[in-house]
Amino acid sequence: MDRHRSRSPTSSYHSRQSSYKRGRDDPGGSYHENKSFRPHNHQHHQSGWTSGQGTPSSQSLSTRRELYERDFPVYKQPVEVGCFSLDSERRFFNDGRQMRYYVEPDRNPHFDLRDGYRDRFIKRDDSVKEKLDHILRWVIANRSKLKSKVPSASSSALDVDFVTWRGHLTKLLTTPYETREGWMLAVTRFGGTLYISEVETESARRERENRTERHEEMMYWGYKFEQYTCADTVHALPDPGGVVNTNEAFCTVVQTRLADHRLLFSGEVDCREKDPEAPPPPACYVELKTSAEICTPKQRSNLHRFKLLKWWAQSFLPGVPRVVAGFRDHEGVVVSVETFHISKISHLIKNEYNCWKPTVCMNFCCEFLSFVKRIATEDSHRVVYLFSWEPYKDVTYSVHRDSQYSFLPQWYIEEITRRPDSHHLS
Numbered sequence: 001m002d003r004h005r006s007r008s009p010t011s012s013y014h015s016r017q018s019s020y021k022r023g024r025d026d027p028g029g030s031y032h033e034n035k036s037f038r039p040h041n042h043q044h045h046q047s048g049w050t051s052g053q054g055t056p057s058s059q060s061l062s063t064r065r066e067l068y069e070r071d072f073p074v075y076k077q078p079v080e081v082g083c084f085s086l087d088s089e090r091r092f093f094n095d096g097r098q099m100r101y102y103v104e105p106d107r108n109p110h111f112d113l114r115d116g117y118r119d120r121f122i123k124r125d126d127s128v129k130e131k132l133d134h135i136l137r138w139v140i141a142n143r144s145k146l147k148s149k150v151p152s153a154s155s156s157a158l159d160v161d162f163v164t165w166r167g168h169l170t171k172l173l174t175t176p177y178e179t180r181e182g183w184m185l186a187v188t189r190f191g192g193t194l195y196i197s198e199v200e201t202e203s204a205r206r207e208r209e210n211r212t213e214r215h216e217e218m219m220y221w222g223y224k225f226e227q228y229t230c231a232d233t234v235h236a237l238p239d240p241g242g243v244v245n246t247n248e249a250f251c252t253v254v255q256t257r258l259a260d261h262r263l264l265f266s267g268e269v270d271c272r273e274k275d276p277e278a279p280p281p282p283a284c285y286v287e288l289k290t291s292a293e294i295c296t297p298k299q300r301s302n303l304h305r306f307k308l309l310k311w312w313a314q315s316f317l318p319g320v321p322r323v324v325a326g327f328r329d330h331e332g333v334v335v336s337v338e339t340f341h342i343s344k345i346s347h348l349i350k351n352e353y354n355c356w357k358p359t360v361c362m363n364f365c366c367e368f369l370s371f372v373k374r375i376a377t378e379d380s381h382r383v384v385y386l387f388s389w390e391p392y393k394d395v396t397y398s399v400h401r402d403s404q405y406s407f408l409p410q411w412y413i414e415e416i417t418r419r420p421d422s423h424h425l426s
């Protein structure tokens with residue numbers, strides 16, 4: 001049974017919003033007081049839910065860029081608190097066995113990314129939705145690292161506000177600039193922590209089920225580039241003759257804070273520097289990308305305006321300092337390789353007209369998390385608050401009890417509630 005609930009906007013948000021300074025590079029023209037929370041009528045309707053708090057009304061979150069142009073919010077340097085690996089059969093290991101080591105290619109390497117697509121490629125089944133399962137496994141195996149220091153806190157208290165995938169946060173960061181793909185994020189409050197797990201939208205499902213053969217092959221190119229540039233051990237060399245298996249993954253787990261939101265998230269990491277003098281994770285990590293070769297100033301500008309936004313957001317979040325991009329031609333041959341330092345990307349894009357701004361991304365994400373905290377108040381693994389967004393619209397939500405959207409697995413609920421911290425037993 002799904003139940004929907006909506007609540008009215010809270011004025012305290014308006015007053016907090018309006019106290020923010022207008023960004024220095026705010027475009028001219030009439031300035032309106034920032035109000036990112038606006039009343040919005042009738043997206044979802046009441047169906048038998050009584051919150052006991054006032055009249056039925058609803059609330060939404062604006063994604064308009066101008067509302068988020070203010071000082072960069074506090075974002076603490078992300079700290080790696082652990083890692084895990086997924087093997088060739090997608091089995092979880094609470095260790096770094098799938099870590100790979102970056103081997104710098106020539107500047108003009110002529111890697112053939114099409115090689116092996118037909119005969120040496122094992123593709124992960126992306127119709128299987130794993131939700132937060134791997135992260136939850138990591139949490140269970142590493143609970144002592146996350147225990148609340150408050151003695152009276154319940155055994156399920158984790159001392160973080162949000163648990164999610166890095167990829168979900170990337171989508172939030174890029175939302176104010178996204179014009180094509182919407183998203184749906186399911187949120188459950190459990191033991192005081194908010195878990196955020198993506199739900200595939202109808203249009204994303206249609207796209208996944210109707211990919212062209214060309215698109216399928218191009219998705220392989222990114223993984224093939226990784227194979228050309230990564231070795232399995234510190235002293236080994238890449239093995240382009242091997243099999244590409246996209247079930248395998250090495251994931252970092254990081255903790256950080258965005259304003260007053262304590263975050264725990266995991267992201268897949270392609271490889272690390274092999275130099276033993278390299279800084280500790282996540283500063284030694286390298287993100288690999290492929291992109292179409294740049295032949296004209298217009299193409300360079302488009303890279304800056306659209307792709308660098310996604311690359312920046314994805315790597316900035318976990319504190320990965322650089323992206324190595326392989327630029328390939330139409331035949332899938334890498335013709336050049338370029339390194340982008342995340343800390344320099346904001347300077348690179350400054351000369352682009354009407355370009356994206358990191359501060360807008362971070363402030364929007366921060367406001368979304370505040371919105372979630374305020375809406376998702378019932379602490380129950382059976383309740384999902386489903387936040388939905390489509391380009392050019394506001395973020396809206398609906399509430400679902402014991403529905404298809406519930407995503408915290410029973411084993412997790414049991415593990416975390418039935419086994420209090422063993423350290424406190426003696």
Ligand code: 0WD
Nearest residue numbers: 124126128129130131165166167168249266267268288314
């Ligand atoms: O089942 C699902 N719907 C999801 C699975 C949703 C979110 C994540 N995941 C899994 C991925 O399969 C992967 O193991 O979580 C892990 C990655 O999480 P993330 O780091 O939070 O995701 P993101 O930052 O979007 O992607 C990082 C990398 C990608 O690298 P590129 O350079 O292409 O951005 O993870 C890989 C990919 O290499 N990846 C995937 N691989 C296979 N299937 C997928 C996917 N659906 N998503 C990301």
Ligand code: CA
Nearest residue numbers: 270287288289
């Ligand atoms: Ca990558």
